[in-house]
Amino acid sequence: MASRLRGALLPDLSPWRSSRDFRLLWVQGLITFFSSFMAMVALPLQIKDLTGSPLAVGIMGAVELVPLVVFGLYGGALADAVDRRRMLVITEGGMAVMAVILLVNALLPTPALWPLYVVAAGVSALAGLQRPALDSLMARIVPHDQQTAAAALNALRWQLGAIAGPALAGLVVAYAGHATAYTTTAVGFLVSVALCSRLSPAPPAHDAEKPSLRGIAEGARYAWSRPVLLGTYAVDLAAMLFAFPNTIFPFLADELDAEWSLGLMYAAGSVGSLLLSLTSGWTSRVRRHGLFVVFGAAGWGLAIAAAGWFTNIWLVLLCLAFAGAGDLLSGLGRATIWNQTIPEALRGRLAGIEVLSYSVGPQLGQVRAGAVAGWTGTRAAFWSGGLLCVASVGLLTAALPKLVGYDAATDEDALRRRAQKEGTAAEAAL
Incomplete structure (x- = not known):
C-alpha cells in the first residue's frame, strides 16, 4: 500500500530513465536557469545603481518585449527548418557572449548604461529564437506516453531555478559585485553549450520549407x-x-x-x-x-x-x-x-x-x-x-x-x- 502511494505521488522518472537526451536537456536547463537568474537579478540592480531611477529599471521590460515576440515567431518557423540541436548551441553561445559584454562593461572604471539595454534586448531575442526549438524538441526525444511526466520534471527544474536562483544571485551581487555575477552567468552558459553539443542531431524533415x-x-x-x-x-x-x-x-x-x-x-x-x-x-x-x-x-x-x-x-x-x-x-x-x-x-x-x-x-x-x-x-x-x-x-x-x-x-x-x-x-x- 505504501509503495503504491509513493508511486502515485512521487514524480514519474520514466523520461529520465528512457531518454539520454532528456537527461542532458534537464541538466542543461537547470544550469541555464541559474545562469539566467544571476543576470536577471544583477542587470536591473546595476541599472538602479547607475541611475537611481525606477523608470530606468522599468524600461528594461519594454526593451525586452518586442524582440521576444518578433524573434519568438521567427524562431518557431526556423525551428521547423534547421537542426534544433544546432539552434540550441548557437543561442546558448550567444547568451554567453551577452554575459561577457556585461562583464566587460562592469569592469570599466565608469560602466555605461546603454550596453545594459542592448544586452537585455539581445538576450530577449535569443530567448525568442531558442524557446520554440527547445519546446519542440521534447516531443522528439521523449516517448509519446511520457509527455506529462516530462512536463512535470521540466517544471520541477524550473521551480528549483526560480526559487534558489534569485536568492543565490542576490547574495553574489551583494557580496561579490556585478562582475562576479556576470562571470558566473557566462561560465554557466558555456557549460550549457557543451551539454547541448552532446545531444543527438535533430534535423528537419527533408521537405521542410525555409522560414x-x-x-x-x-x-x-x-x-x-x-x-x-x-x-x-x-x-x-x-x-x-x-x-x-x-x-x-x-x-x-x-x-x-x-x-x-x-x-x-x-x-x-x-x-x-x-x-x-x-x-x-x-x-x-x-x-x-x-x-x-x-x-x-x-x-x-x-x-x-x-x-x-x-x-x-x-x-x-x-x-x-x-x-x-x-x-x-x-x-x-x-x-x-x-x-x-x-x-x-x-x-x-x-x-x-x-x-x-x-x-x-x-x-x-x-x-x-x-x-x-x-x-x-x-x-x-x-x-x-x-x-x-x-x-x-x-x-x-x-x-x-x-x-x-x-x-x-x-x-x-x-x-x-x-x-x-x-x-x-x-x-x-x-
Missing part, C-alpha cells in the same frame, strides 16, 4: 483549425490577462501592513507549483489532459480572487501558493496536448505561437492589474481579476467543448502523432 511569413501563417491556420489547441492558447491567455497581479504585490503588502512579506509573495507561486511537481506521479496516469488545462486555470483564478478577499497575510500567501499549483496543472495539460498532437513539421511554428501567448498575456495582465488597482483599489484588482478569469475559462470551455473532451487514447491527432512516432522509431531501428 517565411507564409510558413508562420500556415502554423497559425493549423492552430485555428484545431479546437483543442485553440482552447489551450485561449485559456492560458485569458488566465494571464485577467489574473496576473504580480506588478501590484508591493501595494498589497503595504495595505496588509506586511511590507516584509513582499519577497514571499513573489515566491509563493513557485512554492505551490514545486509542491505539485514533487507529488505529480498521479498525473502520468491521466488521459483527459484538457481537464488539467481548464481546472488548473479556474483554480488559478479562484486562488487569486481569494487572495484579494483575505486580510490575513498568511492566508494570502497560501492562496498564492494554490494559484501556483493551479498554473502548473494547467501548464502540464497544455504541454502534454501540444506534444501529443502537433505534427513534427509544424511543431516549431506552434511553439512560436505559444511564445507569443506566454509573453503577451502576463504583460497585458500587469497593465490590467495596475489600471484596475488605480481605479478601484488593490484588493479589488485581485478579486475582480480572479473572478473574470474563472468566468472567461467557463465561457471558453462552453465554446470549445473538445478541449474538455480531449482524451489521449481516442483523439485523432494524438493517435496519428503516436503512429508517426512509432513508425519513425521502427525505421531508425532497421
